[in-house]
Amino acid sequence: MKQIIYITILSINFCFLSCQDNKKKEFYSIFNGKNLEGWNGDKTYWSVKDGILIGEVTPETILKRNSFVIYEKEQPENFELKLEFRISTSGNSGVNYRSEKIKNKPFSLRGYQSDIDGKNKYTGQNYEEKKRTTLAYIGEKVIIKEMPDSIPLSNIRKNVKRNCWQTRDIVASLGDKKELKATVKNNDWNTMHIIANGNHMQHFVNGVLMSDVIDLDTQNRSEKGFIGVQVHVGPPMKIEYKNIRLRHLN
Numbered sequence: 001m002k003q004i005i006y007i008t009i010l011s012i013n014f015c016f017l018s019c020q021d022n023k024k025k026e027f028y029s030i031f032n033g034k035n036l037e038g039w040n041g042d043k044t045y046w047s048v049k050d051g052i053l054i055g056e057v058t059p060e061t062i063l064k065r066n067s068f069v070i071y072e073k074e075q076p077e078n079f080e081l082k083l084e085f086r087i088s089t090s091g092n093s094g095v096n097y098r099s100e101k102i103k104n105k106p107f108s109l110r111g112y113q114s115d116i117d118g119k120n121k122y123t124g125q126n127y128e129e130k131k132r133t134t135l136a137y138i139g140e141k142v143i144i145k146e147m148p149d150s151i152p153l154s155n156i157r158k159n160v161k162r163n164c165w166q167t168r169d170i171v172a173s174l175g176d177k178k179e180l181k182a183t184v185k186n187n188d189w190n191t192m193h194i195i196a197n198g199n200h201m202q203h204f205v206n207g208v209l210m211s212d213v214i215d216l217d218t219q220n221r222s223e224k225g226f227i228g229v230q231v232h233v234g235p236p237m238k239i240e241y242k243n244i245r246l247r248h249l250n
Contacts (some may be wrong), residue, residue, distance in 0.1 A: 006218070007078050022230035025248065025250075026247060027082065028245060028246060028247070030073070030227070030245065030246050031053055031071075031242075031243075033051035034048060035048050036048060037055075038071060038072060039070065040069065040072050040107070041067070041068060041070060042106070042107050043229050045057060046231075051242055052228070052240050052241065053069070053225070053242065053244070055238070056231070056236075056237070056238045056239075058236050059236055062233075063231065063232070065105070065233060066108065066129070066231070066232050067231050068096065068107050068228035068229065069107070069150075069229055070109065070226050072226070073225065074142060075098075075226055076196075076225075077223055077247055077248075078196060078197045078248065078250065079097075079197075079249055080193065080246070080249065081097065081227065081246055081247075082192070082194075082243070082247075083191070083192050083241055083244040084189050084191050084241065084243050085116055085190055085192055086188060086239075086240050087117070087119050087238070087239045087240070088237050088239070089118040089186070090236065090237050091117065091237035091238060092117045092118070092234055092235070092237060093114050093229060093230045094113040094114060094129070094229070094235075094237040095114045095116070095227070095229055096113045096129060096227065096229070096230065097196060097225065097227050098112050098196060098226075099113075099129070099226045099227070099228060100226070101226065102130065106124045109130075109226060109228045110129055110131055111129060111131065111195070111226075112126060112128055112135075112201060112222065113126070113127045113129045113209075113230070114192060114194050115127045116192075116239070118186075120181050120226075122138065122209075123138070123190075124138055124184075124204075124205045124210025124211055126142075126201060126203060126211045129230075131220065132217075132220060135211075135213050136213045137177075137209040137211070137213070138176045138177050138181065138211060139176070139180050139210070139211075140170050140173070140211055141170070141171050141174055141211075142168055142170055142211075142214070143169045143171055143213075143214045144167050144168060144169075144213060144214070144215045144217045145217065146217050146218060147167055147217050147220055148167075164213070172185070172212075174209050174211070183205065183208045185206070190205055190206050191204075191205065191206055191207070192205055192216050193205075197249050199214055199215045199221060199223075200214050201213045201214075201215065227246075
């Protein structure tokens with residue numbers, strides 16, 4: 001009898017853990033649409049209205065540096081992130097992930113970013129904020145090789161025009177750049193889907209793969225970190241996000 005009870009308890013525990021594990025594999029909302037619970041940002045720029053996370057820069061609140069609202073409840077490692085965005089023509093924003101906070105600079109992040117801009121020059125590219133800069137432009141599949149020890153990371157941004165990060169190896173085209181850009185809707189809602197699995201990162205906009213990066217640079221790549229969305233320095237702008245959902249991968 002004791003053996004039967006023991007086996008029953010084990011079965012119940014196994015089912016419970018299995019259900020919990022399955023839950024982790026499903027998409028779940030990380031933005032409640034009501035307030036900034038779980039998120040931390042400068043309320044001068046970030047607010048919530050009618051289920052939408054709004055980032056807005058006005059003529060009276062021009063930025064001196066980029067400002068993020070950061071999801072602080074967890075720092076995902078391998079995951080899929082889905083959301084919808086709408087941006088003004090003058091807007092510049094992006095979705096950061098696997099990012100770290102920058103000391104002494106409130107609401108700043110350093111790390112991978114799926115770029116978004118109202119003029120649709122960069123939407124979907126992989127740009128590494130405050131670090132190695134552009135990893136893959138729109139339409140590129142890129143392998144980032146190990147950064148040579150002879151190139152200090154502090155010098156990378158200063159020498160972008162000279163392509164000092166010669167570790168960027170374009171291995172394939174994802175399609176014609178103009179055709180890819182044409183799939184993004186201006187002044188309307190678009191979907192973004194980010195997949196970060198191991199050292200492989202893919203950015204989809206409206207279901208279309210815009211950039212694909214395999215990061216072999218063990219010195220500088222990031223394997224986990226914060227998610228955040230951005231308002232950028234420049235003219236007055238507005239960026240809106242909704243239906244922000246996350247799913248963990250094994």
